[in-house]
Amino acid sequence: MATQRKGRRSFALIDPPVITAWANVAGKKESEGPLRGTFDVTSNDSYFGQKTWEQAERHMQELALEALINKAKIQKADIGLVLSGDLLNQCIGSSFTLRNTDIPHLGLYGACSTMAESLLLAAMTVGGGYFENAVAMTSSHFASSERQYRFPLGYGGQRTPTAQWTVTGAGAALVSEKGKGPRITACTVGTVTDLGIKDANNMGAAMAPAALSTIRAHFEDLKVNADDFDLIITGDLGQHGKDVLLTLAQREGLSLGGKIADCGCMVFDNLKQDVHAGGSGCGCSAITLCGELLNKLQRGKLKKILFCGTGALLSPTSSQQNLPISGVCHAVAITGG
Amino acid sequence: MATQRKGRRSFALIDPPVITAWANVAGKKESEGPLRGTFDVTSNDSYFGQKTWEQAERHMQELALEALINKAKIQKADIGLVLSGDLLNQCIGSSFTLRNTDIPHLGLYGACSTMAESLLLAAMTVGGGYFENAVAMTSSHFASSERQYRFPLGYGGQRTPTAQWTVTGAGAALVSEKGKGPRITACTVGTVTDLGIKDANNMGAAMAPAALSTIRAHFEDLKVNADDFDLIITGDLGQHGKDVLLTLAQREGLSLGGKIADCGCMVFDNLKQDVHAGGSGCGCSAITLCGELLNKLQRGKLKKILFCGTGALLSPTSSQQNLPISGVCHAVAITGG
Numbered sequence: 120m121a122t123q124r125k126g127r128r129s130f131a132l133i134d135p136p137v138i139t140a141w142a143n144v145a146g147k148k149e150s151e152g153p154l155r156g157t158f159d160v161t162s163n164d165s166y167f168g169q170k171t172w173e174q175a176e177r178h179m180q181e182l183a184l185e186a187l188i189n190k191a192k193i194q195k196a197d198i199g200l201v202l203s204g205d206l207l208n209q210c211i212g213s214s215f216t217l218r219n220t221d222i223p224h225l226g227l228y229g230a231c232s233t234m235a236e237s238l239l240l241a242a243m244t245v246g247g248g249y250f251e252n253a254v255a256m257t258s259s260h261f262a263s264s265e266r267q268y269r270f271p272l273g274y275g276g277q278r279t280p281t282a283q284w285t286v287t288g289a290g291a292a293l294v295s296e297k298g299k300g301p302r303i304t305a306c307t308v309g310t311v312t313d314l315g316i317k318d319a320n321n322m323g324a325a326m327a328p329a330a331l332s333t334i335r336a337h338f339e340d341l342k343v344n345a346d347d348f349d350l351i352i353t354g355d356l357g358q359h360g361k362d363v364l365l366t367l368a369q370r371e372g373l374s375l376g377g378k379i380a381d382c383g384c385m386v387f388d389n390l391k392q393d394v395h396a397g398g399s400g401c402g403c404s405a406i407t408l409c410g411e412l413l414n415k416l417q418r419g420k421l422k423k424i425l426f427c428g429t430g431a432l433l434s435p436t437s438s439q440q441n442l443p444i445s446g447v448c449h450a451v452a453i454t455g456g
Numbered sequence: 457m458a459t460q461r462k463g464r465r466s467f468a469l470i471d472p473p474v475i476t477a478w479a480n481v482a483g484k485k486e487s488e489g490p491l492r493g494t495f496d497v498t499s500n501d502s503y504f505g506q507k508t509w510e511q512a513e514r515h516m517q518e519l520a521l522e523a524l525i526n527k528a529k530i531q532k533a534d535i536g537l538v539l540s541g542d543l544l545n546q547c548i549g550s551s552f553t554l555r556n557t558d559i560p561h562l563g564l565y566g567a568c569s570t571m572a573e574s575l576l577l578a579a580m581t582v583g584g585g586y587f588e589n590a591v592a593m594t595s596s597h598f599a600s601s602e603r604q605y606r607f608p609l610g611y612g613g614q615r616t617p618t619a620q621w622t623v624t625g626a627g628a629a630l631v632s633e634k635g636k637g638p639r640i641t642a643c644t645v646g647t648v649t650d651l652g653i654k655d656a657n658n659m660g661a662a663m664a665p666a667a668l669s670t671i672r673a674h675f676e677d678l679k680v681n682a683d684d685f686d687l688i689i690t691g692d693l694g695q696h697g698k699d700v701l702l703t704l705a706q707r708e709g710l711s712l713g714g715k716i717a718d719c720g721c722m723v724f725d726n727l728k729q730d731v732h733a734g735g736s737g738c739g740c741s742a743i744t745l746c747g748e749l750l751n752k753l754q755r756g757k758l759k760k761i762l763f764c765g766t767g768a769l770l771s772p773t774s775s776q777q778n779l780p781i782s783g784v785c786h787a788v789a790i791t792g793g
Contacts, residue, residue, distance in 0.1 A: 122585050128560045130586045171777055200645060208545050209771035210565045211779075214648055218782050223465045223645035225573060226565040226769075226784075228547045236562060240577070247584025248459050249467045267773075308537060308560035311551055432563075434546035436604075440508055442548075445555050447563075 122246055126340030128333075129307040136245040138453070139252075139298035140191035141409040144179045146261070146287030149398075149406065152387045157410035158288075159186040165262055165287065173207055176260040179289035179402075180205075180216040183256060183409075187291040195220060198293075199250030202237040204228050205258050205401055206285075208267065212258050223250075231326075231355055232309065233257040234290060234405040235428025235449040241294035242303040242451070251296055258289035259400030268319070268435055281321040283357040283399035286386055290405025292413070300456040301416040306449070307337040311432060313445040319438045322431040323360020323383070323396060329446030330356060330429050331367050334375070337425060337450045345376030350424045352412065353448070354404025355383030357397035360429075382407040404428050416455045426451045459583055463677030465670075466644040473582040475790070476589075476635035477528035478746040481516045483598070483624030486735075486743065489724045494747035495625075496523040502599055502624065510544055513597040516626035516739075517542075517553040520593060520746075524628040532557060535630075536587030539574040541565050542595050542738055543622075545604065549595050560587075568663075568692055569646065570594040571627060571742040572765025572786040578631035579640040579788070588633055595626035596737030605656070605772060618658040620694040620736035623723055627742025629750070637793040638753040643786070644674040648769060650782040656775045659768040660697020660720070660733060666783030667693060667766050668704050671712070674762060674787045682713030687761045689749065690785070691741025692720030694734035697766075719744040741765050753792045760791045 123131045142159045150161040160182045162168075167175040167182075180203070188195060204227035205212035217224040229236035237255035244253045262272055264285040270276040294303065312329040330353050338344055345351060356364060361381045368375050382404040383397035408426060415421040432445040460468045479496045487498040497519045499505075504512040504519075517540070525532060541564035542549035554561040566573035574592035581590045599609055601622040607613040631640065649666040667690050675681055682688060693701060698718045705712050719741040720734035745763060752758040769782040 124586065124588070173773055173777065174779075204563075204565055206546075207771065208773055209543075209567065209769070211769070211771045211774045214769035214782055214784070215774070215779070217648040218650045219648065221647050224648055224784065225577065225645060225786075226541075226567075228541055228563040228565040230546065230563075240562065243584060243586055244580060247580060247586070249461065249580055249584070251461070308562060310558050311554040311556065311561055313555045432546070432548070432551035434544065434548045436510055436545055437548045437552070440510065442511075442552070445551055447551070447561065449562075 128336045129305060129340035131305040132242060132246045132303060135302035135304045136242045136294045137298045137300045137302050138292050138413060139295045139300045140187055140293040141413045142183050142186035142190055143290040143406040143409040144182045144288055145406050149286055149288055149386060152392060154386055154411050172260050172262040176212040176258050176263050177215040180212055180256060180258045183289040183291040187293055191293050198222050198254055200244060200253040201256060202227055202240045202253055203256040204233045206264055230430030230432055231399060231401050232428035232430030232447050232449050233401045234408055235426055235451050238292060238451045239306040239449050242306055245294050245296055253294050254291055255294060256291040257401040257405045259285050259402035261285045261287045264400055278395055279320040280395055281359045282395045283383055283397050284394035285400035286398045286403040288402035288406040290409030292409050301413055301453050303451055304454055305341050305452040307333050309333050309447040309449045311445045311447050313443050315443045317443050319433060323357040324363050325431045325444035326356055326429040326446035327360045327363035327367060329448040330364050330427055333427060333448040333450050335373055345374055345378045348378055348423050348425050349421045350380050351375060351378045352424055353381045353427045353429055355399050356381045356429055357383040358389060359396045416453060419455055421455060423454045426453055465673045466642060466677035468642040469579060469583045469640060472639035472641045473579045473631045474635045474637045474639050475629050475750060476632045476637045477524055477630040478750045479520050479523035479527055480627040480743040480746040481519045481625055482743050486623055486625055486723060489729060491723055491748050509597050509600040513549040513595050513600050514552040517549055517593060517595045520626040520628040524630055528630050535559050535591055537581060537590040538593060539564055539577045539590055540593040541570045543601055567767030567769055568736060568738050569765035569767030569784050569786050570738045571745055572763055572788050575629060575788045576643040576786050579643055582631050582633055590631050591628055593628040594738040594742045596622050596739035598622045598624045601737055615732055616657040617732055618696045619732045620720055620734050621731035622737035623735045623740035625739035625743035627746030629746050638750055638790050640788055641791055642678050642789040644670050646670050646784040646786045648782045648784050650780050652780045654780050656770060660694040661700050662768045662781035663693055663766040663783035664697045664700035664704060666785040667701050667764055670764060670785035670787045672710055682711055682715045685715055685760050685762050686758045687717050688712060688715045689761055690718045690764045690766055692736050693718045693766055694720040695726060696733045753790060756792055758792060763788045763790055
């Protein structure tokens, strides 16, 4: 397969890798939301039958990988490489999932941009001929995230209007050299963009500048514009971050052509489900892409999307040290199968 | 550039990417050890002029990147991509280093295997023609690690004989399509290997089975053996982990030909510097590779090494939940320039 560098941050895949299968796992709240019916596995038990929420998150990745293998009609031993990461400290959701599976694994950390980062690296890996196929995977869990980043749930802290609700879910996509399915045609790697936001309850605002920077770079590097896409889908700015993105784009004169949608605004009914500004977490864009979006690309209901994974680069330690929150956004252009 | 898949876990680089420059930064204890004189930047201040140890770690990466740019005689804008990660929660050492630099960045998490993981991905990226060059970088800091993984330093907890001392340091390597320097000829991706070790103070034992698995896979996939290398260098098992590796190899009949060395056993004088089983942390193999080892490859004192980055996949949460510690090991074969 050939590739072609495009501009500073982008590359096109001349012989585009194919997303031959995808699978997702979602929690109770997610399976009651607007995307119900697009999930392969759901559970009403926030522990997914495990002893702790962290182990529940690991188990969701296991279930996503299992569902993916079944849908792709392959064996575990047929998987070339798994590229995955999550929000838990030291990415234990991902590493414990791969434990003793004998599947080659590279661990990633891209905060909530991880689904896009893993997909981009899977495209690179397969496009470069290093592995015949690669799985891009990630997860998040509301309860494990809350107690790690904010407060223990039992504390019952109030949430601000700009706060987002971490999605409980996992998604996995199989990227292959050959086969049928949506194809990855080009990618743009993110840069770490920081406009000085310090409010850990307003991560949408922290990520919006990175999203704008990456969308602009993709347009310029690939010589495309909003008209070339059915959807430019960020994941996940939430309602406030999406508003910031639209305002910034207008101010800077970048036409987004009314094509912006955000996974954080699709996964829940923000008002009825009381999630304030919308969904977040690695699992948010993962379950939206590895269900709703890829299904629609497969069925021809979408022809081409720009999937823009956005991540807020902070930790509880950096917040305690009064440091700002940087954002990053990686973009993957996907055309229908 | 062409690549060739080799076996389940490996690939060769037919037109091998070149490590055209490398740089490292080390703390006081490291600069008093056996590798003194191989560091580009050292400091007697554990804070590196910053307010906190986490920010000191970030600053070490900044200094390593700056030294790398100077040694390579390039500008920041000439860097295609930075692949980096660290041990801090949510990899804030790496993301804060790249903040507003306008350099494309992909975040990694491979625990102490991160130098090898980033080098392997840099080789993939450059070898596949996606970017003209890529920087592989990582760091660790004794004080930020201790308080995150074990106890606050002020607690004065006793250390066990199998404990390793996290290296305060950062290393960076520039991998390019063209130029002069040591070349990356082949890589083997790790699998997550877990024999059930639960002692967070004996990470060498947890990582040794992964090292063995990866060295064996590299030998089999590339049809090479210990005689093909001047050194097979693990980073970082420490003295106990190295002993476990040698014992396991002997038991399983894999000849390592007396070629095993370990970054954790090279970076400190274990007895005189009171570090118990040796050095550890992402920075350990990073400062050893991006100094001593690449210098020797450059000068012809080493002809070919297998650089095996080993990582212990745990978090304080997984230890508290009584989960075992998995290991992973990625291998990168490097020949002299």
